[in-house]
Amino acid sequence: xxxxxxxxxxxxxxxxxxxxxxxxxxxxxxxxxxxxxxxxxxxxxxxxxxxxxxxxxxxxxxxxxxxxxxxxxxxxxxxxxxxxxxxxxxxxxxxxxxxxxxxxxxxxxxxxxxxxxxxxxxxxxxxxxxxxxxxxxxxxxxxxxxxxxxxxxxxxxxxxxxxxxxxxxxxxxxxxxxxxxxxxxxxxxxxxxxxxxxxxxxxxxxxxxxxxxxxxxxxxxxxxxxxxxxxxxxxxxxxxxxxxxxxxxxxxxxxxxxxxxxxxxxxxxxxxxxxxxx
Amino acid sequence: xxxxxxxxxxxxxxxxxxxxxxxxxxxxxxxxxxxxxxxxxxxxxxxxxxxxxxxxxxxxxxxxxxxxxxxxxxxxxxxxxxxxxxxxxxxxxxxxxxxxxxxxxxxxxxxxxxxxxxxxxxxxxxxxxxxxxxxxxxxxxxxxxxxxxxxxxxxxxxxxxxxxxxxxxxxxxxxxxxxxxxxxxxxxxxxxxxxxxxxxxxxxxxxxxxxxxxxxxxxxxxxxxxxxxxxxxxxxxxxxxxxxxxxxxxxxxxxxxxxxxxxxxxxxxxxxxxxxxxxxxxxxxx
Numbered sequence: 001x002x003x004x005x006x007x008x009x010x011x012x013x014x015x016x017x018x019x020x021x022x023x024x025x026x027x028x029x030x031x032x033x034x035x036x037x038x039x040x041x042x043x044x045x046x047x048x049x050x051x052x053x054x055x056x057x058x059x060x061x062x063x064x065x066x067x068x069x070x071x072x073x074x075x076x077x078x079x080x081x082x083x084x085x086x087x088x089x090x091x092x093x094x095x096x097x098x099x100x101x102x103x104x105x106x107x108x109x110x111x112x113x114x115x116x117x118x119x120x121x122x123x124x125x126x127x128x129x130x131x132x133x134x135x136x137x138x139x140x141x142x143x144x145x146x147x148x149x150x151x152x153x154x155x156x157x158x159x160x161x162x163x164x165x166x167x168x169x170x171x172x173x174x175x176x177x178x179x180x181x182x183x184x185x186x187x188x189x190x191x192x193x194x195x196x197x198x199x200x201x202x203x204x205x206x207x208x209x210x211x212x213x214x215x216x217x218x219x220x221x222x223x224x225x226x227x228x229x230x231x232x233x234x235x236x237x238x239x240x241x242x243x244x245x246x247x248x249x250x251x252x253x254x255x256x257x258x259x260x261x262x263x264x265x266x267x268x269x270x271x272x273x274x275x276x277x278x
Numbered sequence: 279x280x281x282x283x284x285x286x287x288x289x290x291x292x293x294x295x296x297x298x299x300x301x302x303x304x305x306x307x308x309x310x311x312x313x314x315x316x317x318x319x320x321x322x323x324x325x326x327x328x329x330x331x332x333x334x335x336x337x338x339x340x341x342x343x344x345x346x347x348x349x350x351x352x353x354x355x356x357x358x359x360x361x362x363x364x365x366x367x368x369x370x371x372x373x374x375x376x377x378x379x380x381x382x383x384x385x386x387x388x389x390x391x392x393x394x395x396x397x398x399x400x401x402x403x404x405x406x407x408x409x410x411x412x413x414x415x416x417x418x419x420x421x422x423x424x425x426x427x428x429x430x431x432x433x434x435x436x437x438x439x440x441x442x443x444x445x446x447x448x449x450x451x452x453x454x455x456x457x458x459x460x461x462x463x464x465x466x467x468x469x470x471x472x473x474x475x476x477x478x479x480x481x482x483x484x485x486x487x488x489x490x491x492x493x494x495x496x497x498x499x500x501x502x503x504x505x506x507x508x509x510x511x512x513x514x515x516x517x518x519x520x521x522x523x524x525x526x527x528x529x530x531x532x533x534x535x536x537x538x539x540x541x542x543x544x545x546x547x548x549x550x551x552x553x554x555x556x557x558x559x560x561x562x563x564x
Contacts, residue, residue: 012371019366023381026510029439030384032407045405048412092292098289103281110290117301119492119553120501124546125520126312127529127539128304157293182285199426211389213503218530235506235564236395243399248456250392257387262380270445272386274449 030104033254036247044243053149064235064245072102072224073231074252078229080216081209082144088205089198092156095238097159101172114154121263122214125152126247130218142224146216150209155263156201159274163197164190200271308539309443316521316536328540329416338541340516341524342548344430348520349498349552352434357490360445361483365475367446368453384444390440397436426517429509435519436504441497445490452486453479488560492553499549502526521545 031051036044037060038053064070098104099111121155125212129149134140167190167227175185191198226234235241287294315324332338336456342345363382372378385393400421401408422432456479464474502522505512511527512519519527521541529538 008371012373015366015369015371016406019372019378022363023378026381026385026439026443029396029400030388033392034398036396044399045402047405047410049407049410091296094289095293100287102283102286102289104283104286106283107286110294112300114297117305119496119550120305120546121496121542121549123500123525124308125301127306127535127542129300130530131307131535132299132304147363148296150298151293152295152299154297166347183289186289206455207387211391213390213546213561229389232395233391233503234505235508236391236398246395247399250395251311254388254390257389258384261384265379265383268386269383269447269451272447274550 030254030258033247033250035246035271037242037251040153041242044247052077056244057251059253060242060244060248062245064244064249065214067235067241068226068231070228070231070249070252073226074230076146076225077210077228080143081166081206083143084147084150084209085202085205088151088156089202089277091151092154092201093160093191093198094162094186094255095157096162097164097190099161099197101132101186103168114157118154126214134219142220143225145219146225146227149219150215152206153195153208155204159197159201159271160194161232161268162274163194167193196267199264200267200274203260203267204271210253210257282393307537308542311536311539312543314536316534316542321536328537331537332540332544338524338544338551339517340517341512341521342544343520344497344517345501345521346548348432348437348501349495352437353494355434356438356442356494357445357487360442361449361480361487361489363442364447364449364453365479367450375539382446385440387443388440390503391507393440394504395433397508402431403490423509424514426514429514429518433501433504433509437498437501441494447484447493448490449486456482466478471562484560486558488490491556491560493558495552496549499545501553 001092007159035051035053038055039050040054040056040059043050043056061070071265098108132151133145139145172185172189174187176182180189211229213226213229213233216230217233220230222228223231228249232246232253235249311321313325314321315327316547366372366377367378367382400406403409403419403423407423408422410428413419420428460478460482461474464478465494465528467478500522501520505518505520505523506526509518512523521544525538525541525545528534528541
């Protein structure tokens with residue numbers, strides 16, 4: 001018995017001895033992001049090693065606001081992410097519901113196209129998307145261009161289809177027998193039951209929109225329609241720019257998501273692992 | 279289930295409309311564009327125009343080579359690391375699980391632009407903390423942005439940092455679906471933990487790992503932001519130019535949509551072939 005517990009203790013020690021340094025390495029870039037955002041530029045570019053936060057965050061933010069209108073960019077990002085998330089949840093829930101609840105002509109084709117095209121990279125569609133939105137419809141630098149095209153995302157269809165298929169159909173049939181209309185059954189019976197899935201889905205969609213870079217980079221050329229990642233990216237590589245400011249922007253992009261992540265960890269993890277395990 | 283085509287399509291219509299307009303139609307249109315000469319208006323059908331150029335373009339081969347090199351080195355390292363992370367996070371011996379989870383999973387929520395900026399500063403030649411730390415061990419400063427090999431290594435490290443935890447989340451969920459009694463039986467039969475890992479965990483995780491590999495292949499094939507922002511538009515001298523970056527340059531800097539579409543289709547084709555190959559490798563042997 002004694003021998004066994006010694007072996008166990010050794011194993012516990014080895015486990016922590018390996019994982020602790022790895023965890024520190026993994027946290028290091030995020031820590032440095034915070035440190036850089038609080039150092040003046042001559043502190044970032046100084047020959048000494050600095051890993052302790054300083055006090056210049058607000059000065060850095062002022063520099064960032066001077067380099068690019070970051071407050072406006074944050075406003076654009078938040079608005080786009082909120083509207084995109086709400087619309088995507090509604091559209092994909094309705095589609096997922098139709099796929100679970102009804103038998104209809106063309107169903108296999110619809111499912112095959114949605115699932116099949118998931119394996120194609122986004123780059124296969126981005127050029128015609130751009131030509132259509134920017135050139136044919138002249139919608140560059142508009143809210144519609146930022147919000148609507150990314151709604152093709154089929155993640156929600158898969159999530160909601162899975163969620164609705166776990167609910168007992170008798171529940172909906174009973175409501176139907178009582179004369180409740182189909183859209184009311186969907187909106188007032190099925191959707192409330194799917195709340196946990198909707199929460200996980202909404203979080204993943206919000207994060208995707210918040211961090212989306214390529215599409216807003218292509219479609220927004222005017223500063224007042226820059227999203228926060230595009231505004232920040234436009235400064236990287238410039239010669240006369242406040243790097244402390246860029247880092248303050250990076251912290252403002254990242255910190256809210258980290259807080260969300262800590263508070264809503266269960267939903268994040270459910271959202272990410274949903275596709276894999278069934 | 280009820281057969282009601284009309285009602286079904288009323289529920290499907292809004293999503294299908296967006297999906298068709300912004301996904302199905304562009305995929306077809308991209309294919310058509312790759313056979314058009316878009317260098318001068320009006321765009322005309324010219325079947326070999328872009329494809330023959332692609333076949334003889336050294337810049338394309340450079341981008342393809344870089345992309346495949348990153349893929350072949352980075353994906354196995356990351357998946358192995360993610361598997362180790364997930365297995366250790368799942369250990370009942372681990373204390374302060376929440377903290378470790380946070381450390382490995384946090385990069386998942388960090389945006390590409392934000393972390394690209396941090397990596398640029400950390401790997402700065404004269405003032406970056408990485409070179410300073412290397413210096414304290416007597417290692418000479420590495421010029422991460424002007425040496426091709428170092429720049430490639432930097433990109434690989436950056437994506438591994440960003441995505442290992444993401445894959446670990448998926449693998450951890452897979453681990454937790456393996457019934458406990460399999461391990462209990464093995465422990466009773468005095469099978470060592472290490473052997474349990476290689477002969478029970480890895481085979482049972484096979485479908486989940488294949489899923490992660492396929493996701494990572496698609497992701498790496500379209501790698502764009504990191505070489506765009508960290509190594510400054512694929513520098514040094516195209517040393518980290520990926521297919522995504524090459525496509526961006528052709529399509530959105532030179533506005534040559536036909537040629538960029540040919541690149542897009544090549545990218546999609548390679549991604550599909552590699553994914554199918556992985557699924558074939560990971561197929562159930564029974």
